[in-house]
Amino acid sequence: MHIYKSPRSAIAPAAVSVTEMVFANLETRPDEVVLIDGPTGRSLTARDFMDQVRRLAGGLTEAGFGAGHCVAIMAPNMPEFCVVFHAVALAGGTVTTINPTYTAPEVAHQLKDAGAELLVTIGPFLEVACAAVPGTGVREIAVIGPGEGALPLTALMGAPLAGQVPVDLERHVLVLPYSSGTTGLPKGVMLSHRNLTVNVEQIVEIADFRAGEATAGFLPFFHIYGMTVLMNMHLAGGGTLITLPRFDLEMFLRLSQDHKARRMWVVPPVALALAKHPMVDQFDLSALEQVFSGAAPLGPELSDAVGARLGCICLQGYGMTEMSPVSHANPGRAARAGASGLLLANTEARIVDPETGQDQGPGGEGELWVRGPQVMLGYLNNAAATAATLDADGWLHTGDIGRIDADGYLFIVDRLKELIKFKGFQVAPAEVEAALIALPGIVDAAVVGQADPEVGEYPVGFVVRAEGGPDEAAIRAHLEGNLAHYKQLHRIIVTDAIPKSASGKILRRLLRDRLAAGAA
Known part of the structure; x- marks a missing residue:
């Protein structure tokens, strides 16, 4: 280990509230x-x-x-x-x-x-x-x-x-x-x-x-x-x-x-x-x-x-x-x-x-x-x-x-967690996904972050719609009534299916790869 x-130097914590x-x-x-x-x-x-x-x-x-x-x-x-x-x-x-x-x-x-x-x-x-x-x-x-x-x-x-x-x-x-x-x-x-x-x-x-x-x-x-x-x-x-x-x-x-x-x-x-x-x-x-x-x-x-x-x-x-x-x-x-x-x-x-x-x-x-x-x-x-x-x-x-260098300085290089950081605020993909799926006509959904030099990451949503399902304006109106402003999707991409593992876990890496490749 x-x-x-x-x-x-170690600090002796104060014994006060x-x-x-x-x-x-x-x-x-x-x-x-x-x-x-x-x-x-x-x-x-x-x-x-x-x-x-x-x-x-x-x-x-x-x-x-x-x-x-x-x-x-x-x-x-x-x-x-x-x-x-x-x-x-x-x-x-x-x-x-x-x-x-x-x-x-x-x-x-x-x-x-x-x-x-x-x-x-x-x-x-x-x-x-x-x-x-x-x-x-x-x-x-x-x-x-x-x-x-x-x-x-x-x-x-x-x-x-x-x-x-x-x-x-x-x-x-x-x-x-x-x-x-x-x-x-x-x-x-x-x-x-x-x-x-x-x-x-x-x-x-x-x-x-x-x-x-x-x-x-x-x-x-x-x-x-x-x-x-x-x-x-x-x-x-x-x-x-x-x-x-x-x-x-x-x-x-x-x-x-x-x-x-x-x-x-x-x-x-x-x-x-x-x-x-x-x-x-x-x-x-x-x-x-x-x-x-x-x-x-x-x-x-x-x-x-x-x-x-x-x-x-x-x-x-x-x-x-x-x-x-x-x-x-x-x-x-x-x-x-x-x-x-x-x-x-x-x-x-x-x-x-x-x-x-x-x-x-x-x-x-x-x-x-x-x-x-x-x-x-x-x-x-x-x-x-x-x-x-x-x-x-x-x-x-x-x-x-x-990674930590030889002098003890920490450098953050990536993340395991799914959390999206938008202007310093935390956006939990699962929370936005739950709001999306609660909208009638949305069959499945996944949310990932798209890197941006000014805000950190934009929340981007991939949605699978049923035939005749809600359009983008209806989806945005639904989210605005249920989620704070910083959790709103900056892009909504309609897709045929959400990629998932055999156990049903969303393969977010593949969705981020799509964004990096310029997915519309």
Whole structure:
């Protein structure tokens, strides 16, 4: 067995909850502004934030939504998202974060599976929320800001909770983000307080995070990347976070300029804009030292182009929801273009040949396996998927094919998993296929990704229609009513049959070969 070890010094994980970790820093700077709503300029000082978290935690407890209960939040990035998240955590509950672009059926699935009893959202999403709740365990919908007919979140504020409700830091499920993992439908990833706190500490150490850092945060907090490296690391590490409800290049650049951002946290499509869009030249980004890209691989050419244009270092890391999310990152002073970086502290890796099961030494290619304190507890309500991804010795089988060079740098070269990455978002082929087959007149379907330098991969659908079956417009209308925007098919190809193995498994490689050959 060849185990790659981290070159970083070991970290002793803090014996505190994620909210206690955040509060420990905020209590040293009570009058500093720590959260700013980018579009409006609304702000919260550290004292304001802690007071709101404690009062909401107390109110949730009084209303029966505290310890042992699950609260769902479906909202864009805004200061109140951070308040809700940490109030649930302080009260000893579990929070499940829902993508605000989900359709009602997608929201309903997550609410049911997570066992949510309270759904927190905003007025513009209230219609979808109300349509999703019937048949779930949700007893109340609370709205941040205006929302006709719904309980205002402020009505849930109560007597401040004095301190953290006792929880098992290693085993209590703090957060349930949903991920397709290496394959299949979205599953609840069970992450503990320890998973999140140790990953914050690991990233702070390798990223050289400094007190006073301000950043414009468009990476969604419902996704583990934004949740950990933006929300929790900036609050716990002495930073200031300016929230953006969605990515807007002009606003992102302006806020980065005005707040003299030292670092940008981005995904590859944004890195592309930073490298090529003419608008970038209109802003003073001279304070910028680093652009960090994650969620999907970033090629060395694009990485170098970003760094050259902005006069800074552009680097990337590797992670997945199941690892809270980071296992590898490039250190700023020793970044390697095209590499996903070095192992974080307390983390180990193996490169395993998927055919032979043999470990590979430096330069050898195989599936990346990772073990460390940031690795998930497992998938909620899905022992089979957990066993297939997380083995008895604690190794997480990532489904990505990579190699590690002689210096310990990881390079991702391919993937075993079926998951499609579109602009950093996960698209599970099985989920789109299920939606397609549910449409009368569709006999069979398969979905694969088509590589694209700007977005990563486009979801492409191959469909077999019955005689007189739905045309492309009808198929698209059906999908738009059932799946989020990033799961929509960019091409629909009608075919006579879906290639399958003797056991009935879709031979996606053959379909990808058709696309590469220019299939119409």
